[in-house]
Amino acid sequence: MEKTVIEVEQVANVLKLLGDKTRLTMVGLLESSECCVCEFVEVFQMSQPSISQHLRKLRDAGLVREKRKGQWIFYSINQQHIAYPLIQDLLKHMPDQNEKLEALEAEGLRISCD
Amino acid sequence: MEKTVIEVEQVANVLKLLGDKTRLTMVGLLESSECCVCEFVEVFQMSQPSISQHLRKLRDAGLVREKRKGQWIFYSINQQHIAYPLIQDLLKHMPDQNEKLEALEAEGLRISCD
């Protein structure tokens, strides 16, 4: 395991952010691939503003990055974040979120710009 | 690493609980030794009811256990909790909280019943 030691307060702030089912799942999804906002809207069946607000919190904390590709904005995990190794460790204790993306793919709702 | 896989919602609930500096530090302290409420009051310089309420949340979630010893009630970490391995992994990314207990000891404020 890569070991980064982070101050308690910083750890608490990251955990507070991830202490929400939606954001935690988002991070789990982003660990396997980039996603755009509309994909999250599909996955979570939640209003688009709500999704945007969750992503904003993650972005403000530096945990995710955004990149525009045409009309879409893709979010990805920031592997440079000091808490990234910690987050990886966390995710190891959770079920893989990939099936949610595969379900999207099966419905033809996956966005791809490559 | 011991690997327990837990449902996303359960993980989120644990992270929400630990997404508070006080509770996260409490768990860090309890990982190295049992503590009673008055010790926490000293360490955190916080009102006794406030400490009790934090401990109650941890106890309600089953993360810690309480055991009366005379007039004191000692709290300990519940190593049987399904999320305990996850918590251990978390703590590896934080500085050791022991010095806080050592400081107490130096002031003669550490309670011991053995």
Next chain:
DNA sequence: TCATTATATAGGCATTTACTTATATATTCA
């Protein structure tokens, strides 16, 4: 240029959170 699609922001609202002070309960010991 205009309609459509994708995303962000603003404002409102109900719920939760973390503290406070006051009080209740439990144990110890003279």
Next chain:
DNA sequence: TGAATATATAAGTAAATGCCTATATAATGA
């Protein structure tokens, strides 16, 4: 038994949270 100590609970409150609807901004393509 009664005072002192340790802890829990109750009630109140300000701030934070997470959602919603409405609207603004940005890119696309006919």
